[in-house]
Amino acid sequence: MATINLTRAVARDLRAAEPARRGGLRRRLRRNATAYLFLAGAILCFAVFSWYPMIREVVMSFQYTNFAGETKWVGLRNYQRVLHDPDFWSAWRTTGLFTLFAVVVGYAVPFALAVVLNEIRHARSYFRLLVYLPVMMPPVAAAFLWKWFYTPDDTGLFNAALHAVGLPSVQWLQSSHTLAVLCLVLFSTWINMGGTVLVYLASLQGIPGELYEAAELDGAGLLRRVWHVTVPQTRLILSMMLLLQIVGTMQVFLEPYVITGSANDTTSVVYLIYQYAFNYNNYGSGAALGVLLLLVLIAFAGGYLWLSRRAEQE
Amino acid sequence: MSASVTPTRTLISQAQLARPFGRAAYWTVFWVLVALFALAFLFPLYWMVSGGLKTPQQIIQTPPSLLPTSPSVTNYATAWRDLDLGRLILNTTLYAFGALAFQLVFDVAAAYALSKLRPVFGNGVLFAMLATLMIPTTVIVLPAYLTANDLPFTHWSLLNTPWAIWLPSVANAFNIFLLKRFFDSIPTELLAAAAIDGAGPLRTLWSVVLPMSRPILGVVSIFAVVGVWKDFLWPLLVLTDTSAQTVNVGINQLHVGVPENVFVAALAIASVPTIVFFLFFQRNIMAGLTAGAMKG
Numbered sequence: 001m002a003t004i005n006l007t008r009a010v011a012r013d014l015r016a017a018e019p020a021r022r023g024g025l026r027r028r029l030r031r032n033a034t035a036y037l038f039l040a041g042a043i044l045c046f047a048v049f050s051w052y053p054m055i056r057e058v059v060m061s062f063q064y065t066n067f068a069g070e071t072k073w074v075g076l077r078n079y080q081r082v083l084h085d086p087d088f089w090s091a092w093r094t095t096g097l098f099t100l101f102a103v104v105v106g107y108a109v110p111f112a113l114a115v116v117l118n119e120i121r122h123a124r125s126y127f128r129l130l131v132y133l134p135v136m137m138p139p140v141a142a143a144f145l146w147k148w149f150y151t152p153d154d155t156g157l158f159n160a161a162l163h164a165v166g167l168p169s170v171q172w173l174q175s176s177h178t179l180a181v182l183c184l185v186l187f188s189t190w191i192n193m194g195g196t197v198l199v200y201l202a203s204l205q206g207i208p209g210e211l212y213e214a215a216e217l218d219g220a221g222l223l224r225r226v227w228h229v230t231v232p233q234t235r236l237i238l239s240m241m242l243l244l245q246i247v248g249t250m251q252v253f254l255e256p257y258v259i260t261g262s263a264n265d266t267t268s269v270v271y272l273i274y275q276y277a278f279n280y281n282n283y284g285s286g287a288a289l290g291v292l293l294l295l296v297l298i299a300f301a302g303g304y305l306w307l308s309r310r311a312e313q314e
Numbered sequence: 315m316s317a318s319v320t321p322t323r324t325l326i327s328q329a330q331l332a333r334p335f336g337r338a339a340y341w342t343v344f345w346v347l348v349a350l351f352a353l354a355f356l357f358p359l360y361w362m363v364s365g366g367l368k369t370p371q372q373i374i375q376t377p378p379s380l381l382p383t384s385p386s387v388t389n390y391a392t393a394w395r396d397l398d399l400g401r402l403i404l405n406t407t408l409y410a411f412g413a414l415a416f417q418l419v420f421d422v423a424a425a426y427a428l429s430k431l432r433p434v435f436g437n438g439v440l441f442a443m444l445a446t447l448m449i450p451t452t453v454i455v456l457p458a459y460l461t462a463n464d465l466p467f468t469h470w471s472l473l474n475t476p477w478a479i480w481l482p483s484v485a486n487a488f489n490i491f492l493l494k495r496f497f498d499s500i501p502t503e504l505l506a507a508a509a510i511d512g513a514g515p516l517r518t519l520w521s522v523v524l525p526m527s528r529p530i531l532g533v534v535s536i537f538a539v540v541g542v543w544k545d546f547l548w549p550l551l552v553l554t555d556t557s558a559q560t561v562n563v564g565i566n567q568l569h570v571g572v573p574e575n576v577f578v579a580a581l582a583i584a585s586v587p588t589i590v591f592f593l594f595f596q597r598n599i600m601a602g603l604t605a606g607a608m609k610g
Contacts, residue, residue: 137589
C-alpha cells in the first residue's frame with residue numbers, strides 16, 4: 001500500500017515537474033509576479049510610511065519647510081539654528097539624565113527582582129500578573145495618575161505617605177531638575193518593568209541547575225553564585241536589554257509631555273522636535289534635530305545588532 | 315499552584331530551603347514580596363478607583379482618607395459623559411482591530427512570499443524592511459506626518475481618518491521578521507505536496523501554512539492590538555479632531571477644566587478595557603512577550 005502510494009506520488013511529482021522544465025522562464029515569471037502581488041501591500045506601506053519619510057527627513061533637514069508645504073533650500077542653517085538653541089543642550093541633558101537614571105533604576109531593579117522572584121516557589125502567577133498590570137494601562141492615563149500622586153501640596157499620595165511616617169512634604173516635580181527627571185524615571189520604570197521582569201525570568205529559567213550545584217560544592221555563597229553563575233549565564237540577554245533600554249529611553253516623549261510639560265527644563269529631545277514643528281512651525285529644524293538623534297541612536301543600535309549576531313553564533 | 319514546585323534547581327537549593335533557617339527566610343521574603351507587590355501595583359489602582367468615588371471636598375482633604383466617606387458613582391457617570399469616553403474607547407478599538415486586520419493580511423502575505431515564494435530581489439526587500447528596525451518611528455515622525463497629510467502623487471490627506479493608524483501599522487519590520495522566521499520552519503515538502511495536489515500559492519497559504527502558524531499569529535495579533543492602545547505620539551499628531559481621537563490622545567486633550575475627582579474617575583474608566591483584555595488573554599500575552607523578546 002505504502003509503496004503504491006509512493007510510486008504514485010513520484011509519478012505525480014514528475015508530471016508536475018514536466019511543464020516547469022518546458023516553460024521555465026514563463027513559470028518563473030509567474031511565480032515572481034505572484035510573489036510581488038503578495039508583497040505589494042506591505043511594500044507600499046513601507047515605502048510611504050517608512051522608506052520615503054527616512055529620505056525626506058534628511059532632505060528636510062537642509063530645507064525650510066512649514067505645514068503649508070512651502071520649501072526652500074537653506075543649506076546648514078537648520079543645524080546651526082538647532083545647535084545654537086539653548087533648549088538643545090538642555091534637552092540633551094534631560095534626555096541623558098533620564099537615560100542614566102533609567103539604566104540605574106529601570107535596569108537594575110527589574111533584574112534584581114527577577115532573580116528573587118525566580119526563587120519563589122509559591123503564588124508565582126500572582127507576582128507575574130501584578131507586575132504586568134501597569135504595562136496594560138493606557139500610558140497617558142497612567143501618567144496623569146502619577147502626576148496626581150506627585151501633587152506638591154499635602155493632598156498628593158506621595159506627600160501623604162511621607163507625612164504618615166513623619167517626614168516633611170517634597171515638591172516632587174517643581175523643586176529641582178534632577179528630582180523632576182528622577183520622578184519621571186520612577187513612573188517610567190513602574191509602567192514598563194513588567195515586560196523586562198518577564199523576559200529576565202524566562203532567561204533565568206534557562207540556567208542549568210548543575211552550575212549552581214557545582215558552584216555550591218566549591219563553597220560559593222549566595223552572592224558569589226549570583227555574580228559568578230547568574231550574571232554570566234544571562235549576560236547576553238542583559239546586554240541586549242540594556243541597549244534596547246538605552247535606545248528606548250533616548251526617545252522619551254510621553255513622560256515629560258504629560259507629567260511635567262516643559263516646566264523645570266524637562267523637555268526631552270523628541271519633545272523638542274515636536275515643539276519645533278508644532279509650536280514654531282519649523283519642520284526643517286525639527287528634522288535636523290531628528291537626524292542628530294538618529295546618529296546617536298544608530299551608534300547604539302549598531303551595538304545591538306553586533307550583540308545579537310554574536311548571540312546567534314553562540 | 316503551590317504543588318508545581320520547579321524540578322530544576324535554582325540559585326538556592328531545595329535542601330537549603332528545607333532547613334529551619336531557610337524556611338523562615340523563605341517565608342519572610344515571600345510575604346514581604348506579596349505585600350510589596352500589592353503596595354506597588356494594586357494600591358495605585360485602588361487609589362485611582364476610590365479617588366473617583368470621592369467628593370470634590372474629600373479629594374483635596376489633608377491628609378487624604380483611605381476610604382471614600384460617601385462613595386457615589388456620579389463622578390463616573392459625569393466622566394463618561396463629559397470626556398466622551400465611550401467614543402474614545404470605541405475609536406481606539408476600531409483602530410486596534412483594523413490595524414490587526416491590515417497587519418494580518420499584508421504582513422502575513424509578505425512574509426509568506428519572502429519565505430516560500432522567494433522572488434528575485436526578495437532578500438533585498440527583506441533587508442530594506444529590516445533596516446527600518448534601526449530607525450525608530452519617533453525620529454522620522456515629522457516627515458511621516460507631512461507625508462500622511464499629503465500622500466505622494468494622490469495628494470490625499472489621511473489625517474483624522476482611521477487609515478492614518480491602519481496603514482503605517484503595516485510597516486512593521488518586527489512582524490515580518492517573526493512571521494518569516496516561523497514560515498521558514500515549515501517544511502518545503504509540505505508545500506510541494508499541496509502544490510502537487512493542485513493548490514495555488516494562496517490556497518497553500520490559507521489551508522496549509524496558516525493552520526500551522528496559530529501560535530505566531532497569536533503573538534502578532536496581541537502586539538498589534540496592544541501597540542495601538544499604547545501609542546501616543548503618532549495619534550497625537552494625526553488625530554486632531556476630538557471625534558477621531560484615541561483614549562490616550564483624548565484624555566490628554568480633554569482634561570483641562572475637569573474637576574479632579576471626575577478626571578480620576580475618567581482615568582479609571584479608560585484603564586478598564588485593556589486591563590480586562592489582559593485578564594482574559596494573560597497567558598497568551600505573557601508567553602508571546604517572552605517568545606518575541608527572546609527571538610527578537
